[in-house]
Amino acid sequence: MFFNVDAGYGGAEVYGVKGGQKDLLDPHDILETKAVGYDNIHRNVLSEVLSFYHGPAFCRFLRRKFPEYEQFAVVAVYYPNVAENPKEKLYRTVYVCE
Amino acid sequence: MTLKWWDRIFWELRPSIGLSFFRIFVALTIGLHVILSFFYLDDNYLSIAFKIINLSFFTPGVIEFVQKSPDGVVYFFVGFFCVTWFLFLIGLFSQLSCILLTACCYYFYALNAFHIGTLSWDILLVTLFLMCVTPYHGDYFSVDGLRKGGTDSYKRQRPFFLQRLLQIQIAATYFFTALHKITGSGNWLTDNPMYYLMNYPPEGVVKHFVFREFFATRPELCYVIGLTIVVCEILLPFLLFIPKTRLAAIGLGIFFHVVLVSTFHVPTIFFFLFPPQLMLFINPNEIIRWIEVKRARYQSQGQAQIIYDGHCHFCLASIHILQTMDLFGSLRPVDYHSVEDVKTLHPNLTKELCHSQLYLIEPDGALSGGFFIFRRICFKVPMLYLFVLFFYFPGASLVGPWVYRWVARNRYLFHRAKVCRDNACFR
Numbered sequence: 001m002f003f004n005v006d007a008g009y010g011g012a013e014v015y016g017v018k019g020g021q022k023d024l025l026d027p028h029d030i031l032e033t034k035a036v037g038y039d040n041i042h043r044n045v046l047s048e049v050l051s052f053y054h055g056p057a058f059c060r061f062l063r064r065k066f067p068e069y070e071q072f073a074v075v076a077v078y079y080p081n082v083a084e085n086p087k088e089k090l091y092r093t094v095y096v097c098e
Numbered sequence: 099m100t101l102k103w104w105d106r107i108f109w110e111l112r113p114s115i116g117l118s119f120f121r122i123f124v125a126l127t128i129g130l131h132v133i134l135s136f137f138y139l140d141d142n143y144l145s146i147a148f149k150i151i152n153l154s155f156f157t158p159g160v161i162e163f164v165q166k167s168p169d170g171v172v173y174f175f176v177g178f179f180c181v182t183w184f185l186f187l188i189g190l191f192s193q194l195s196c197i198l199l200t201a202c203c204y205y206f207y208a209l210n211a212f213h214i215g216t217l218s219w220d221i222l223l224v225t226l227f228l229m230c231v232t233p234y235h236g237d238y239f240s241v242d243g244l245r246k247g248g249t250d251s252y253k254r255q256r257p258f259f260l261q262r263l264l265q266i267q268i269a270a271t272y273f274f275t276a277l278h279k280i281t282g283s284g285n286w287l288t289d290n291p292m293y294y295l296m297n298y299p300p301e302g303v304v305k306h307f308v309f310r311e312f313f314a315t316r317p318e319l320c321y322v323i324g325l326t327i328v329v330c331e332i333l334l335p336f337l338l339f340i341p342k343t344r345l346a347a348i349g350l351g352i353f354f355h356v357v358l359v360s361t362f363h364v365p366t367i368f369f370f371l372f373p374p375q376l377m378l379f380i381n382p383n384e385i386i387r388w389i390e391v392k393r394a395r396y397q398s399q400g401q402a403q404i405i406y407d408g409h410c411h412f413c414l415a416s417i418h419i420l421q422t423m424d425l426f427g428s429l430r431p432v433d434y435h436s437v438e439d440v441k442t443l444h445p446n447l448t449k450e451l452c453h454s455q456l457y458l459i460e461p462d463g464a465l466s467g468g469f470f471i472f473r474r475i476c477f478k479v480p481m482l483y484l485f486v487l488f489f490y491f492p493g494a495s496l497v498g499p500w501v502y503r504w505v506a507r508n509r510y511l512f513h514r515a516k517v518c519r520d521n522a523c524f525r
């Protein structure tokens with residue numbers, strides 16, 4: 001419950017790749033389960049998939065949900081300092097679903 | 099001396115009405131948390147789902163066993179969950195349904211912790227586990243309560259320990275949340291978490307509320323707010339247990355949760371469970387005193403009279419149920435057989451009319467009969483409040499009387515009273 005909140009913020013983004021074109025997938029389309037009174041995507045639930053250990057299972061899940069894409073890239077997003085430099089956003093591809 | 103203190107805190111007999119009311123909120127919170135995840139079974143629980151297991155909550159053996167579930171077993175548990183949840187909500191076999199519901203919750207948690215497995219879910223499971231210990235929560239606002247009956251069932255006395263444990267649970271949650279924020283890895287004293295939260299990117303946990311940008315540019319104010327939150331969380335448990343500060347503490351706690359839910363994306367439990375759990379600090383004897391005052395007021399200012407057929411056991415049973423539901427004593431049942439001339443009750447009434455259906459005479463003399471009495475009394479009887487939606491649903495005034503007439507005509511079928519063998523109930 002927000003025991004430790006520092007200036008950094010991290011999350012996950014998932015891209016679908018088709019014909020060399022990369023599309024950012026709406027996390028609400030990836031995790032469609034809704035909650036009452038809040039948006040679980042804003043609870044950063046998607047960041048769980050950043051663990052390399054979950055990669056194979058999550059790739060299977062993505063291929064089933066988005067068969068129109070050839071590949072997927074799971075990307076870690078990091079804001080080093082939300083207060084002083086909110087626009088600075090770093091990206092690192094954690095794994096690619098071939 | 100120690101034993102007396104212990105007895106007073108945990109074993110003193112007090113009315114269980116607060117606990118019964120709380121059961122409804124526990125059921126609603128569980129339902130809102132889990133049932134929504136059933137709409138996407140293939141995403142969440144079936145063999146093709148993306149699953150995350152919680153090995154810090156379950157032993158590997160349990161996880162391994164549950165993960166072997168074929169899809170048929172998952173479907174079975176979905177159905178079983180829905181049934182036990184509904185039984186728990188309406189308070190039918192309250193303790194058994196609570197135990198089975200808890201087992202289902204653990205099953206789905208072990209199957210996939212991805213969506214439901216938050217820290218607040220763990221807190222909710224503790225609450226649910228405590229509720230399994232006794233059937234006290236089924237004493238009132240429940241079908242169990244109606245089955246047992248009794249006009250004073252709302253003040254049934256029970257050992258207070260369960261309500262006390264639930265009080266301790268929420269008090270400890272506040273206290274240790276605050277403690278965790280200011281010790282160990284917590285940084286609420288050494289840094290400015292509220293300031294960072296206000297500056298989180300749009301995809302973050304903070305909602306877009308009116309003053310967010312104002313706070314986002316004022317780090318000193320954010321720090322003070324952060325400290326105030328921590329101080330409130332530390333003090334709240336003590337203020338809740340001190341009788342003189344209790345009401346203010348409950349108000350403060352509810353205000354805290356309303357602000358939290360309006361400004362942050364926090365799980366359902368913060369709105370649906372914690373505020374009702376704070377209400378458990380209200381002494382049930384005070385609640386009963388408040389109810390008694392309302393009952394006395396109805397008795398002095400006039401109750402509505404329900405005219406029924408005392409020779410019909412189905413009608414008698416229905417009247418007993420209605421009396422049990424009638425928390426504020428707003429209704430006075432009158433067997434029309436006990437009245438020499440029913441016109442003394444209301445000039446429009448006849449014995450034939452009274453025999454055909456129930457009638458309601460309100461203190462101002464307004465007369466209604468059959469289905470339409472439920473439309474009137476659903477505003478007076480707390481256990482019928484939810485049925486307002488049902489009784490006033492578009493078309494209910496057409497379907498309702500038809501259903502009522504059918505039940506009234508066939509009421510002799512609904513019980514085995516000797517009197518009905520002579521067709522005394524039949525119109």
